[in-house]
Amino acid sequence: MDPIYKPEEIEPEAQAAWAGARAFAAREDAGGEKYYCLCMLPYPSGKLHMGHVRNYTIGDVISRYQRMRGRNVLQPMGWDAFGLPAENAAIANGVPPGRWTRDNIDYMRKQLKALGFGIDWSREVATCDPDYYRWNQWLFLKMLEKGLVYQKTGTVNWDPVDQTVLANEQVIDGRGWRTGAPVEKRAIPMYYMRITAYADELLAALDDLPGWPERVKTMQANWIGKSEGVRIAFPYALDNHDDKLWVFTTRADTLMGVTFVAIAAEHPLAQRLAEGRADIAAFVEKCRTGGATEAELATQEKEGVPTGFHVAHPLTGEPVEVWIGNYVLMGYGEGAVMGVPGHDERDFLFAHKYGLPIKQVVAAGDAAYDADNWQPWYSDKYGVVTVNSGKYDGLNYQQATDAIAADLAAAGCGEKRVQYRLRDWGISRQRYWGCPIPIIHCERCGEVPVPEDELPVVLPEDLVSDGSGNPLAKSDEFMHCECPRCGGAARRETDTMDTFVDSSWYYMRYTSPDADSMVDARAHYWLPVDQYIGGIEHAILHLLYSRFWTRVMRDLGLLTIDEPFTNLLTQGMVLNQIYFRRSDSGRITYYNPAEVDVRDGQAVLIADGEPVESGGLGAMSKSKNNGVDPQTLIDRYGADTVRLFTMFAAPPEQTLEWSEAGVEGAARFLKRLYRMVAEHVAQGQTAALLPDKLGTAARELRRQTHATIAKVGDDIGRRYTFKTAIAAIMELLNAVGRFEPKSEQDHAVVAEALDAAVLMLAPIVPHVCHRLWQALGHADAVIDVPWPDADAAALKRDELEIVVQVNGKLRGRIAVAASAGRGEVEAAALAEENVQRFVGGKPVRKVIVVPGKLVNVVV
RNA sequence: GCGAAAGUGGCGGAACUGGUAGACGCGCUGGUUUUAGGUGCCAGUGGGGCGCUCCCCCGUGAGAGUUCGAGUCUCUCCUUUCGCACCA
Secondary structure (H helix, E strand, O other), X not given: OOOOOOHHHHHHHHHHHHHHOOOOOOOOOOOOOEEEEEEOOOOOOOOOOHHHHHHHHHHHHHHHHHHHOOOEEEOOOEEOXXXXXXXXXXXXXXXXXXXXXXXXXXXXXXXXXXXXXXXXXXXXXXXXXXHHHHHHHHHHHHHHHOOOEEEEEEEEEEEOOOOEEEOHHHEEOOEEOOOXXXXXXXXXXXXXXXXXXXXXXXXXXXXXOXXXXXXXXXXXXXXXXEEEEEEEXXXXXXXXXXXXXXXXXXXXXXXXXXXXXXXOOOOHHHHHHHOOOHHHHHHHHHOOEOOOOHHHHHHOOOOEEEEEEEEEOOOOOOEEEEEEEOOOOOOOOOOEEEEOOOOOHHHHHHHHHHOOOOOOOEEOOOOOOOOOOOOHHHHOOOOOEEOOOHHHOOOOHHHHHHHHHHHHHHOOOEEEEEEEOOOOEEOEEOOOOOOEOOEEEEOOOEEEEOOHHHXXXXXXXXXXXXXXXXXXXXOHHHHEEEOOOXXXXXXXXOOEEOHHHHOOOHHHHOOOOOOOOOOOOHHXXXXXXXXEEEEHHHOOHHHHHHHHHHHHHXXXXXXXOOOOEEEEEEEOOEEEEEEEEEOOOOOEEEEOHHHXXXXXXXXXXXXXXXXXXXXXXXXXXXXXXXXXXXHHHHHHHOHHHHHHHHHHOOOOOOOEEOOHHHHHHHHHHHHHHHXXXXXXXXXXXXXXXXXXXXXXXXXXXXXXXXXXXXXHHHHHHHHOOHHHHHHHHHHHHHHHHHOOOOOHHHHHHHHHHHHHHHHHHOOOOHHHHHHHHHHOOOOOOHHHOOOOOOOHHHHOOOEEEEEEEEOOEEEEEEEXXXXXXXXXXXXXXXXXXXXXXXXXXXXXXXEEEEOOOEEEEEO
């Protein structure tokens, strides 16, 4: 065996062996319990980035470990191939998005293969293939039939110069990214999926997901945002017509404190009141500027305009003025809120700004109410009682809400209502590179669904966008069609679907990639996914949409499962240093950390030796130019080193800081491992291990080998703390390095330790372990060897070290026989010299004994 | 603004159920092999004190609390990161 580690020879050889054996092609009839390990599919942006490498390494380690545990493993891969970047690349380079995307896929597939991932490539799926997205269209039509898809107007960002809808990402500081024009909000018709019909189930089922991180479940629950409250009507008369303004509130108990009502600028009543009132119209118009994101709406200065129009308080009949407020969201509740400045902080600030009356209607004991300074208890629901509320005085939150709701119901002015923050899913995108929405617009028949037998509506792949509008609308071939109902000339819908539609069910298609239905019986075998792994940034949207989509398919009889993902692992981001320079004009240029050298704490650009500014750590991204190209690393160190570093640098759920020195360390470890095996093998055949014939040092090494097997199995199999697993194997190898074998049996113990280390490292660094396993004299390929079991007999210890504390502070250590009883341990602890010093003759009040670990003497 | 997390040596991190804080790795220091650099190997490495193989004090973002015992639990605060529905 060549004692020098040469990954450039070992890795292609191992990969060829796996490919030749079709080792990772999953079969439904292979026997063993199935294990579906899924990683979030990549967007084919060009090259793999370190986030991908991290994600897929975690998945591959789990897959290979489960395979060694005897599971029938499926680990597929595909491409989230529709999306904005392909269109941007098309605009920049004039290359059609289809070609750009497929070229990227080819390159990235090669990279995934070079990293040695055990992927079943026969099941590969790209969401831009008509064979895939036809089922998006098919399910869309089924949902339309069932009323789960409907049309209504939605708000988008509008670039008035390019006459184009902009994604939030394309709005920079309130302006269009290409034109710099101030962005406006615009209402357009869109298709929506009725996810709110499943709100209750999606919320309740979170309790049945023990394999999901708590924080993801909490975020989803908050996103769904179930709140129980009261829908209240404020009657009014306008244009000789009686009507009611509805609001939703969770604080009906404060209804007697209402001093105004605020409505959204898009509210129909606001539109009506703006007629003939220049000031109101101007405010409504002003609310149209700026972006449409919730963060933007929530952080902007709260502004409003009085309308002079009054509605009636539903219980007292007193007039209440209607205001239009930029902070009222049309998309939530009724698009109108009641203003209770006494007990809502936002209303309080609004009332102070515009001099509106503030009325205290809830009191907390004797606490004084100061209408000039907000105090947190003003908005407390509990521990307070109503005051200044007439017949409702003296009630707690629940009593007041019940009483007021009952009176409102009797007056026909309200009812209790469960409200969700979750909104229906708008899936229409005014973009080219996406799945066409299968609708035909006919002047006579209106919106007509494309008949099932005409699916898929194929997206032309050769169009090049010029940045303004949707190129589909300019393609006669795509646009012009016959109305399926009347046969007359008609035009196709040019909107495409949100790419979240594509990613809501790709993992189902992997189970039956060649089926001539959406999925077939194989889906019942593989689903649900046993382990899903992906970025924390998907904690809400993608995962919630997938859970919704699964239920829709279930209710259409396509699936029998409720939840798509049994266990979820959310991986942290990969960070790197950010360096930049600011030009005189304020323009920022970012420099890749590879081009920067840090000398005496000052970062300088290697090219010119001049300083650059440090922007601290940030997620690797194109915009900050702080990415590391995995390919360079693979070329330089080999795939195993890259895999080892990403698994060792940080626990999977935390952020990972890039460190070139850390990669060097990983490479060093593999070289050392390789040399240790080579040196051991050079000593020739080892004798069979006889556990009863070992000396003390050999027995201790063997104990450590088996303790490590137990720990690593738990760390990789249950805890997913890969770093501590690797650390334990490093410790074992350090112990092997210190151990000086003097007999045949000593060599046998070393052989056992090295065998175990290679098996345990095989999921993480599979190529080198493939080679080392052969070198250690085994005929089977390491991927086909079962995971080792710890020998309980080897773990036994004769003597234990016990820590002794006095009053909780560490004062000594004692060695006791493993069989020693409580009294014996206690006596030995009290006898310890340093312990005696600290007890110092004071009476011992209490002795706490934690068996096998610790004694605490309380004096 | 709302929602969710995270703060431990010079650095990444460990400490799983409230029980030895700092495993493992990086970096650094000293020694050693080598013609030299690199590599490799050996030793040391939280801060401070001391009579220096002993032992003591301090120490897990800040402050308080519960407990025999708190990095871990509770409360308040600070900072950072992620998500906020058209980036994927």
